Amino acid sequence: xxxxxxxEIQKGRCVxxxxxxxxxxxxxxxxxxxxxxxFVAEGAQVLHVVDLDNIMQGGHxxxxxxxxxxxxxxVPVQVGGGIRSLEGANWWFEQGAERVVIGTAAIEDxxxxxxxxxxHPGRVVVSIDASHNKVMCHGWTKxxxxxxxxxxxxxxxxxxxxxxxxxxxxxSDHPEATFAITTQMVDRLDIPVISSGAVKTLDxxxxxxxLPNIAGVVVGRAFMNGATSLxxxxxxxxxxxxxxxxx
Numbered sequence: 465x466x467x468x469x470x471x472e473i474q475k476g477r478c479v480x481x482x483x484x485x486x487x488x489x490x491x492x493x494x495x496x497x498x499x500x501x502x503f504v505a506e507g508a509q510v511l512h513v514v515d516l517d518n519i520m521q522g523g524h525x526x527x528x529x530x531x532x533x534x535x536x537x538x539v540p541v542q543v544g545g546g547i548r549s550l551e552g553a554n555w556w557f558e559q560g561a562e563r564v565v566i567g568t569a570a571i572e573d574x575x576x577x578x579x580x581x582x583x584h585p586g587r588v589v590v591s592i593d594a595s596h597n598k599v600m601c602h603g604w605t606k607x608x609x610x611x612x613x614x615x616x617x618x619x620x621x622x623x624x625x626x627x628x629x630x631x632x633x634x635x636s637d638h639p640e641a642t643f644a645i646t647t648q649m650v651d652r653l654d655i656p657v658i659s660s661g662a663v664k665t666l667d668x669x670x671x672x673x674x675l676p677n678i679a680g681v682v683v684g685r686a687f688m689n690g691a692t693s694l695x696x697x698x699x700x701x702x703x704x705x706x707x708x709x710x711x
Contacts, residue, residue, distance in 0.1 A: 465672065465673050465678055465679065465680055465681060465701050466509060466510065466658075466679065466680035466681075466701075467508070467509070467669075467680065467681060467683060467694065467697050467698060467701060468510055468511070468512040468542070468658065468660075468680055468681065468682040468683065469499075469503040469508050469511055469512065469683060469684070469687060469694055470512045470513075470514070470660070470682045470683060470684030470687075471496050471499050471500055471503075471511060471512070471513045471514070471533070471684070472489075472513075472514045472516055472684060473496050473513065473514065473515055473516060473517075473526045473529055473530065474486070474489055474516040474517055474526075475517065475525065475526075476496075476525065476526060476529055477491055477492075477495075477496075478491075478492040478494050478495060478496050478498075478499050478688070479491050479492065479516065480492070480684055480685045480688060481516070486516065486519075486520060486603060489516075490685070490688075490689075492688050494688075495529075496513070496529045496530075496532075496533060497529070497532050497533055497536060499688070500513075500533040500536065500537050501536065501537065503687075503694055504537045504538065504539055506693070506694040506695050506698075507694060507695060507698050508539055508694060509539055509540075510539055510540045510541070510542065510562070511533065511537065511539060511540070511541045511542070512541075512542055512544070512565075512682050513530055513533055513541055513542070513543050513544070514543075514544045514545045514565075515527070515530055515543070515544070515545030515546060516545060517545075517546075518545045518546030518547075519545050519546045519567075519603045520546075520603045521546075522546055526545075530543060530559075531559050531560075534559055534560040534561060535560065540562035540563070541560070541561055541562055542561065542562055542563035542564065542565055542589060543556050543561040543563075543564055543565065544564065544565030544566070544567065544589075544591060545565075547564050547565070547566055547569065548566075548568065548569040548576075549569075549576070550576065550579055550580055550583065553566075553580055553584065553588075554583075557584065557587070562587065563587045563588065563589050563625065564580075564584075564587065564588060564589070565589045565590070565591050565628065566580070566588060566589070566590050566591065567590070567591040567593065567601070568601040568602055568603075570590040570591075570619065570624075571590075571592075571599060571601055571608065571610075571615060572601065574618075574622060577590070577619075577622050577624070578622050578623070581622055581623035581624060582623065585623060585625075586625045587625060588623070588624050588625055589624065589625055589626045589627065589628060589658075590619050590624045590626075590627050590628070591627075591628045591630065591660075592612045592615050592616060592619075592627050592628065592629050592630070593630045593632055594611075594612045594629070594630070594631055594632065594645075595607065595631075595632045595633050596633065597611050597612065597641075597645065598610065598611065599611070599612055599615050600632060604632055612629055612645055612649060613645070613648055613649055613652060616629075616649050616652070616653050616655075616657070617652065617653065619655070620653055620654050620655045624655060625655070625656070626655055626656035626657070626658055626679060626680075627649070627653070627655060627656075627657055627658070628658045628659075628660045628682060629645070629646055629649055629657060629658070629659055629660065630660040630661045630682075631645065631661055631662065632661070642661075642662050643662065643671060643672075643675075646659050646662065646672070646675065646678070647675055650675050650676065650677050650678050651676075651677075656679030656680070657677075657678060657679055658678075658679050658680040658681065658682060659672055659678065659680070659681045659682070660681070660682035661682070661684075662681065663681060663683045663686045663692075663697075664685075664686055664691060665686065665691055665692060666691075666692040666696055666697065666700060668686075669681065669683075669692070669696075669697045669700045669701070670700055673700060673701055673703075683697065
């Protein structure tokens, strides 16, 4: 299972959102570049970077910060946040992004998704963000009628490299439903499934690691607030599997 340290950028700052609320982010006393370098120094194999402002406003305010990360680290960077056109995705690939993460555009425009996957095979990831088991679009503000599994089953026919499943409601104290849906998606989909937002503690890493065929997990707040650390998470992932002994 690959650990994807998550760096969310808003107005040039390193932040994290509470239940997807853009207007009241948790702001960290660390620049996005400093966070990226810290994660790489701690052993990150890849970084997950999201331009939050571009999701809602479609601007380029954080492009320099993201590009600086791409240029400054020696690991692959996957970039998401408001990418809704082939031109926009191409621009990020030209800047050195390894993969792009598409959200709303992939859900609403399958022609665009197919075109993007055709031009960049193996480099397009789709983010499936859900609330109360319904997929959300447009910065987590507009619900659809579809479940994460329904969307995932359809997406795997369009050539996407992987899907990232995020339960927006996980800030509540009931993670069991999130792990259940993640398990269901891992069991039913033929493409890699990456969990996002499910980790509050190191124990959550251990739980996700035991899911058969789970491809990875995106972790942001738990690392940034010190609930656990990337070295601790990597150590859990590197532990050998053990089988219970029959006695």
